[in-house]
Amino acid sequence: MIDSTRQVIERVFRAESGRVLAALISRLGDIELAQDVLQDALVTAMQRWPVDGTPRNPGAWMTTTAYHRAIDRLRRSRRIVGSDDLLESIPTHDTEDDEMFDPNFGDERLKLMFTCCHPALTLEAQVALTLNTLGGLSTAEVARAFLVSEVTMAQRLVRAKRKIRDAGIPYQVPPAHKLPERRDSLLSVIYLIFNEGYSAASGDALIRHELCDEAIRLARVLAALLPDPEVHGLLALMLLTHARRKARVSASGELVLLEDQDRSLWDKAMIAEGVQIIETALAYRQPNVYQLQAAIAALHSQAVSFASTDWAQIAALYGVLATFNPSAVVELNRAVAVAMANGPGAGMAILDDLERDGALNGYYAFHAARADLLRRMRWLQEAHDAYTEALTLCRNTVEQAFFKHRLKEIEAELKTED
Numbered sequence: 001m002i003d004s005t006r007q008v009i010e011r012v013f014r015a016e017s018g019r020v021l022a023a024l025i026s027r028l029g030d031i032e033l034a035q036d037v038l039q040d041a042l043v044t045a046m047q048r049w050p051v052d053g054t055p056r057n058p059g060a061w062m063t064t065t066a067y068h069r070a071i072d073r074l075r076r077s078r079r080i081v082g083s084d085d086l087l088e089s090i091p092t093h094d095t096e097d098d099e100m101f102d103p104n105f106g107d108e109r110l111k112l113m114f115t116c117c118h119p120a121l122t123l124e125a126q127v128a129l130t131l132n133t134l135g136g137l138s139t140a141e142v143a144r145a146f147l148v149s150e151v152t153m154a155q156r157l158v159r160a161k162r163k164i165r166d167a168g169i170p171y172q173v174p175p176a177h178k179l180p181e182r183r184d185s186l187l188s189v190i191y192l193i194f195n196e197g198y199s200a201a202s203g204d205a206l207i208r209h210e211l212c213d214e215a216i217r218l219a220r221v222l223a224a225l226l227p228d229p230e231v232h233g234l235l236a237l238m239l240l241t242h243a244r245r246k247a248r249v250s251a252s253g254e255l256v257l258l259e260d261q262d263r264s265l266w267d268k269a270m271i272a273e274g275v276q277i278i279e280t281a282l283a284y285r286q287p288n289v290y291q292l293q294a295a296i297a298a299l300h301s302q303a304v305s306f307a308s309t310d311w312a313q314i315a316a317l318y319g320v321l322a323t324f325n326p327s328a329v330v331e332l333n334r335a336v337a338v339a340m341a342n343g344p345g346a347g348m349a350i351l352d353d354l355e356r357d358g359a360l361n362g363y364y365a366f367h368a369a370r371a372d373l374l375r376r377m378r379w380l381q382e383a384h385d386a387y388t389e390a391l392t393l394c395r396n397t398v399e400q401a402f403f404k405h406r407l408k409e410i411e412a413e414l415k416t417e418d
Contacts, residue, residue, distance in 0.1 A: 005050040013042055015210045016059040018136045022108040023063055026171060028070055031133060031161040037073065041066040109134055110221055111171050117185040118169045125160040130189040132157055137196055145192055147362060179226045186222060187234050187290060190215050194238050206249055206398040212242050232281040233291030239274035240297035243267040255402040259306040271301045292321040311341035328359040336369055344373040364393035384410045
């Protein structure tokens with residue numbers, strides 16, 4: 001019973017923490033304090049919910065409990081600027097009703113996103129901090145997204161949070177004329193939140209639906225505030241990608257690759273919306289990173305089968321994308337598309353260049369791609385080595401199970417050859 005309650009708490013915390021944290025930061029004006037008291041609330045939930053039961057409104061309970069813990073901390077330490085005024089403005093009665101759970105949570109989270117993406121911070125700090133707060137990603141998860149150590153990322157996050165507090169950066173959506181200057185960092189943040197949701201870096205679930213839904217919701221809000229082709233490109237990309245969610249995991253919880261997915265499970269309404277949005281965005285003839293990725297996703301979504309996919313066009317689009325965003329990850333995706341269009345050897349030539357460069361040697365997806373192409377080329381021992389490396393680096397149990405299955409298949413084939 002206790003284990004079941006603990007699982008409920010962990011699930012609720014993942015789903016609600018971003019919204020609760022936004023409300024707390026709005027009232028407290030201090031990101032570090034808000035995160036600390038939210039963790040305190042989690043500990044309290046672990047102690048009380050197994051005994052008292054799950055509250056009617058878990059989000060309201062977390063907000064109220066964390067808020068009261070903030071009051072206690074502020075009373076013990078008057079060193080925080082404005083703590084006396086803040087104490088006077090915070091209700092001190094015990095409650096678990098919805099009044100502490102602001103109905104305008106969408107606005108609160110949008111304010112938090114703009115605060116974290118303030119130009120006073122470096123672009124990297126903006127993205128990392130928003131992932132950590134709004135996206136609900138742990139320091140370790142953010143560190144993996146940036147391919148740096150957890151200690152390094154922890155230091156960067158602390159500096160960014162203190163800069164917001166000490167510089168008095170306003171907690172608000174900026175006026176319309178200042179929105180374009182924050183566009184790129186906002187889009188990066190939303191996309192990375194979605195990516196973590198669609199392919200969770202760690203844990204027992206492949207997809208974190210609450211992060212995908214939140215990223216799409218934020219993109220819709222941003223598109224209304226800033227009707228820009230690239231903003232619409234990102235929204236289309238996420239819709240077209242998330243439309244495949246139901247086919248990515250089997251009924252038994254196993255990873256299903258794109259080539260093996262049951263396309264009847266794809267969300268046709270979401271695909272239609274995504275295609276309409278990207279066609280409208282591309283009509284402006286201002287192509288950029290997210291529009292190009294959305295165009296690639298549209299080609300995947302409109303193909304009736306894996307075999308009928310226009311891989312040559314997808315490879316060409318990745319080539320164009322590389323001119324806008326010359327990154328190793330783009331080259332990795334281009335290599336896969338080239339392999340599908342022109343054979344695994346052509347894709348391996350690109351991966352060999354990436355291996356020599358070394359930028360992706362710590363990225364499990366790179367080794368997984370190499371393993372798959374090597375398997376298709378029947379270089380089984382080399383494929384086994386690459387899958388082993390991917391398994392070592394991967395932190396998601398669903399993907400780990402897939403790599404283990406592939407390794408067993410290859411081991412069986414190697415024995416047959418002997």
